[in-house]
Structures are given as structure tokens and as C-alpha cells.
Amino acid sequence: MMLVLILMLSCFVCGGTDRVKKACTPEACLTLHLEKKRFANASEDCINNGGNLVTMRNENELQIIKSVLSAAGEYDILNSKVWIGLELQKRKCTDVTEELKGFRWTSEPTNSRYSNWKKTPLSTCTEKRCVSISLADGLQWSDGSCRDRAFYMCKFIFKGMCKPIELKEPGDVKYNVPFLLKPLRPNERLAMLPHGTVAEIKCSGSEDAETFVSICLNNNSLFGWTPERFCTQNQSYKNMGCDHNCFETAGAGVRCECCEGYYLMDDKVSCAPRINCENSPCESKCVPTPTGFSCKCLDGFNLAEDKVSCIDIDECQQHICGEHGCQNTPGSYFCECKPGFRLVAGKCEDVDECTEDRCQQGCLNSEGSFSCYCHAGYSSSSNDSKKCIDINECVSGPCEDDCQNTLGSFKCHCRENFILAKNGISCIPYPVEKTQITPSTDHRGAFITKMSQSPVTSGPSTINTPLLNMTNTKADSSKRKERFLGSFLMLVCVLGSVIPLTVITVLIMSVFVIHRWNRSRKAALKNANADNYCWVSSGIDNEHKKNNSQLNG
Incomplete structure (x- = not known):
């Protein structure tokens, strides 16, 4: 652990006012971005450069992150928040029973048993939550809104690493690392450089100051610079930098080789004995080193505490x-x-079962299952919920007269001389054309004539008065009634064409009109009796006069 931390501190880039700090371990490279961004923007920036937000799945990763943050001492990093790649997706719920509380890493594997929460995250199922750390909290995890802004760290994993090129004579090397858009500055130095790094080498001691390119590549599981050239023409300089043998190749500089029983290490100049792995106790793989060997395990296994055995990782x-x-x-x-x-x-x-025609009619998919439903007018079969049976609505008697059942519905019919109402259920009489009754002038005249022929009584005698000017009287009375009835009918037609009258309004108006008509009729009859009859002398006055004359005589 201490060796890894020392390596991390030694390979951290000193960049002056650079807002991006870089560091590399034998397995990966990290970048610390001292520019505050929202979680989504920070994650996108890491992905666009070929990596992901940094993870903290074990104590070793925590210590590496801590060493990188501590090395950025010229910035106010102590109390600043730094995003890590841990989030709670929207529509996912906080789960306090899990180590990660329902949160997941943004890179594979998304789950882990390690956790370092400062406090229990906010309980929610609707809000997306993201996790940040800070040196002031001892790198404990704190959840918060993903819309907040914070510094962030990216992690880049590579197949292997190469050591920096060591020039044997004065010269310059400019490195273009895969995870940065710009090359490292001359004063920037990394203890390890990832696979795919391009080195531009310029040897100042050469006559034409030639610049050539070397790339960190994989050569039979050993990573090194190809072609190898380290700016030296002095054959007496430490055997051209090689531990054992040195050979000059045409157009490619020098090449180191090791003696029998040794192999060339990653730096392409050092040699390590192969015999170190002969009869080694390693259970899986043995890797020779200059001072001995080290054991490694295959994927899915961890090295045991004895450093030679391998223990299966129980991913479950x-x-x-x-x-x-x-x-x-x-x-x-x-x-x-x-x-x-x-x-x-x-x-x-x-599995979306609804795409497999599991249901006869409607289908509703759910997580891990599905359910069927029937359309209106149908019900699920008691024997098979996936099938739908037509409902006989006529059993409940929805129609006023006859009912006919149909698939998914029903239809009503009416008896003779009746038709179906707009509601589709009730029956109403078939409409018959009504005969309009027009008042006859003959009836009115007969009525008036009868009234005129009624006897008039005065005292003890009953005198039948002759009918005078009856023709004119009938004509005047008929005209008055026709005008009245015409006005009445016109009023009813106008009101009927403007709005539909209710039954109560019709009754009130009818009573009012009848009342006015009766008053008019009575007045007409009174005038007719007064105007059409005259009094004729009965002879009584002449008898009185004759008797009086005889007495006076």
C-alpha cells in the first residue's frame, strides 16, 4: 500500500496553474478537474476522453484518491466537493438494506459490497441523487442534488503501462497521452505512461536535430517503446544503457538484449532472471522481477494472504x-x-409478454409479469383469465320493449306503432299528423243568434223583442273574434320559434289567453244585446191616458 501511494505522489503532475491534475498507477490513470460542473456534465466529460468518473469500491481506491486530492494543495480542495461515479437513478428507490443504499456505480461492475456513507442518503423514489466526497469529511460519501456543481475526478483504465523514456544524451521528449487532448508540458512528468502514448523525441546532440516518434505498445504481454531510441551515439556510455548486450540496428538506433536465462523488462533496457519463476510456488501465474518473482491470479480470483495462492471471488x-x-x-x-x-x-x-399475444383482447405488461383485461361488453373467463366471454346484457332487461344481444353490446326494438327514442332504450308513439281545427264563423253566428233570441223579462210580462240589424252585428263580432284569434295564433307561433316553451309556461299563457278571451266575449255579447234590440210600446200608456180622460170628462 505504501509503495502504491509513493508511486502516486511521485507521478502526480506539477502543472502550475493547470486546472487538470494527472496521475498514473500501474493499472490506471486519474485526472482531477478543478473546474466545478454538474454531475451529468462531469460524467460526459470523462466519457468523451475515454474514461469514467472515479470509483471507490475498496479501501485501496480510497487511499489512491486521497493521495491525488492531497497533492493538489495549491488549491482550496480541503472543503470542496468532488463528484465520484455513484448515483441513484430516477424512478429508483433508496434501499437502506443494501450496502450502496440503492445507488449504483456509473461503470462496470455497477455494484459493490464496500460503502463509506457519512449518513443515510435521502429517502426518495422520484429524484435523481448523486454522490460527492471531500477531504474535510475524510472522503465519506454524501448524496445531494445532481444539479449542484463540484470538482470531479476521471479514471482511465489501460492494458498496460510504459516507464518514461530515459535519454542518454541531452534531448527533449514530448508525450501525447490518450486521455488528454493536449500533450504534457515539458516540465510535466508521470512515473508511468499508458498504452498508446506517443512520445516525440528530439535529440539535441544530433547534427540535424532530428525528431522521431516512439509509441508505448504491447509486445508479447510486455509493454515498451517501439522503436527504441534513446539519444545516444556514445558506445562507451554504460553499454548503450543496456543491462546486458547492446546492438545497433539500421535506421532504428540501438536495441538491448539479455543473456540466456534472463528476459528484457518493460523499460527495454533492464534484464531479470527467468529462473526466478522456475519451480515457483505460484498457484496461477508467476511474473519474474529483478529481485525475484511475484504471483498473479486470473480474472475472477484474488491473491491470498500468502501471496502465492488464489481465492475465488464470490461475485454473488x-x-x-x-x-x-x-x-x-x-x-x-x-x-x-x-x-x-x-x-x-x-x-x-x-420479458414483455404483451408482444407475444398472450391475451385474447387487452394486455398490460408489468415487471416480471403481465395481466389480461377484456373490452367493454366482455368478461374474463372463469376457467382462463386470458380469454374473454361476451356479456348478455339483455338478461338485466335494459330495454323498454324487446332486447337483442350482440357481441360486446345489445340493441333495443319497439312494438308496433312505436319508435326508439334517442337514448336507444325507451319507446315513444309513432308521430301522427294532427288536423288543424279552424274556428267556424257559422258556429259563432249561431251562438250569437241564439243569444239574441233569448226572451227579455220586465216585471210580470215577458216581451219577445224583434232582432234588429242582426247581419251587421254578426259581421262586426266575427271580425273582432277573427282578429283576436289571429293575434293569439301569431303570438304562439312567434314564441314557439324563439325558444322551446315548457309545459308550465304554456299552461300559464293558456289560462291568461282564455281569461282575456272570455272577457272580450262577454263584452261583445253585452254590446250586441244593447245594440241589436229596441223597446216597442205595449199599449199600456194609451189605456192610462184614455181612462184619465173619461174621469176628467
């Missing part, structure tokens, strides 16, 4: 299959998906 303990079953295998694992899920690329994904 990391809840790598989530809520599904997990079966551990030597060096690997596989997920056992629940019903309604299927294994896709090592993960369990929901």
Missing part, C-alpha cells in the same frame, strides 16, 4: 444479480432469473 456476495438468484462459479458467476425475466448479456431483463 456483491448482489451482482440484484433481486434474482445468483450461482457462483470458479472465477465467474451466472444469474438465475425469476419467471418473467430472461438472461441478456449476463443480466436479467424483463
